[in-house]
Amino acid sequence: MRFSYRLRLFSFRTDWAIIAFVIFCACLILFSVLAPNIPRPRFLDDWAAPQPKWSAWKPIFQGIELCKGNFISPRPLKAYALRIDLTHPGITPVLHAPMHSTRSQVQSICASDFLIEQNLQVAISTGSFVPFPLFSGVPVQLVNLAIADGKMFATPTFNLDALILFPEGKAQLLHHGTPLPPKVQNAVGGMWITLNKYINVAEDLEQDAASVCGISGNGRFLLWLIVDGRQSDYSEGVTVRESAEMMRELGASDALNMDGGSVVTLVIENERKSFSLLNKPCHPIIHGLQRPIGGLMGFRARPL
Numbered sequence: 001m002r003f004s005y006r007l008r009l010f011s012f013r014t015d016w017a018i019i020a021f022v023i024f025c026a027c028l029i030l031f032s033v034l035a036p037n038i039p040r041p042r043f044l045d046d047w048a049a050p051q052p053k054w055s056a057w058k059p060i061f062q063g064i065e066l067c068k069g070n071f072i073s074p075r076p077l078k079a080y081a082l083r084i085d086l087t088h089p090g091i092t093p094v095l096h097a098p099m100h101s102t103r104s105q106v107q108s109i110c111a112s113d114f115l116i117e118q119n120l121q122v123a124i125s126t127g128s129f130v131p132f133p134l135f136s137g138v139p140v141q142l143v144n145l146a147i148a149d150g151k152m153f154a155t156p157t158f159n160l161d162a163l164i165l166f167p168e169g170k171a172q173l174l175h176h177g178t179p180l181p182p183k184v185q186n187a188v189g190g191m192w193i194t195l196n197k198y199i200n201v202a203e204d205l206e207q208d209a210a211s212v213c214g215i216s217g218n219g220r221f222l223l224w225l226i227v228d229g230r231q232s233d234y235s236e237g238v239t240v241r242e243s244a245e246m247m248r249e250l251g252a253s254d255a256l257n258m259d260g261g262s263v264v265t266l267v268i269e270n271e272r273k274s275f276s277l278l279n280k281p282c283h284p285i286i287h288g289l290q291r292p293i294g295g296l297m298g299f300r301a302r303p304l
């Protein structure tokens with residue numbers, strides 16, 4: 001009797017083990033089918049030894065320059081910066097537009113897909129959105145200001161600041177509560193202004209990956225900083241205050257913290273007319289994979 005009971009118990013446990021194994025295999029098959037929707041890294045830098053300073057600015061397109069930072073102090077950090085000449089002919093900003101006519105709702109997409117679909121040379125993650133999808137195509141809600149081609153399709157949900165661009169090639173950072181100036185062509189919301197007329201006004205929050213935009217003192221250049229984070233011994237991230245200091249080093253007089261975490265992404269067009277993923281996003285599954293996001297800004301530029 002006792003032997004029979006043990007046999008039935010063993011059989012019960014075995015059945016559940018088989019069911020669990022079948023479910024696990026089904027999940028693997030499902031992931032293998034859907035995983036191609038997540039673009040793989042096409043390019044990751046072979047970083048040289050860490051340096052105490054930023055590299056020299058290097059033109060990558062007409063009106064767009066790139067520099068890199070590989071630091072060991074105050075912790076391991078890998079960072080990229082773009083300097084975009086808004087007055088240069090051929091520079092055209094492009095926002096990720098809403099799906100259909102639904103206000104403030106866009107279709108989540110990876111930065112590389114956005115770059116290819118819109119024929120861009122640069123694509124950068126911008127403001128916040130909810131929820132956070134694992135796969136592309138899921139509708140998400142923007143929580144920041146968004147204006148594309150003069151049409152507003154999202155307003156700030158909270159007291160969040162924004163970057164606004166004018167048709168004549170000028171940029172401005174807008175504090176929340178400030179009236180929107182006339183003739184704004186494009187705008188993307190971020191979090192809060194962290195650098196105000198060269199003065200660091202940021203809070204010293206916990207370190208993370210960072211996406212920060214800024215404007216040069218003469219108003220000619222739009223600067224964009226991407227810092228990887230959450231990756232021990234590779235790039236552990238920066239505080240908001242540290243990222244503001246970086247922007248000042250790069251020549252910004254004013255800066256706006258856009259977003260952080262696993263959505264931080266920088267993609268450029270490569271020589272094969274495909275994409276190069278420059279940074280290494282801290283993807284929740286595998287570091288280096290892109291995450292589908294809702295807030296994106298890109299730029300068209302002429303080749304060198």
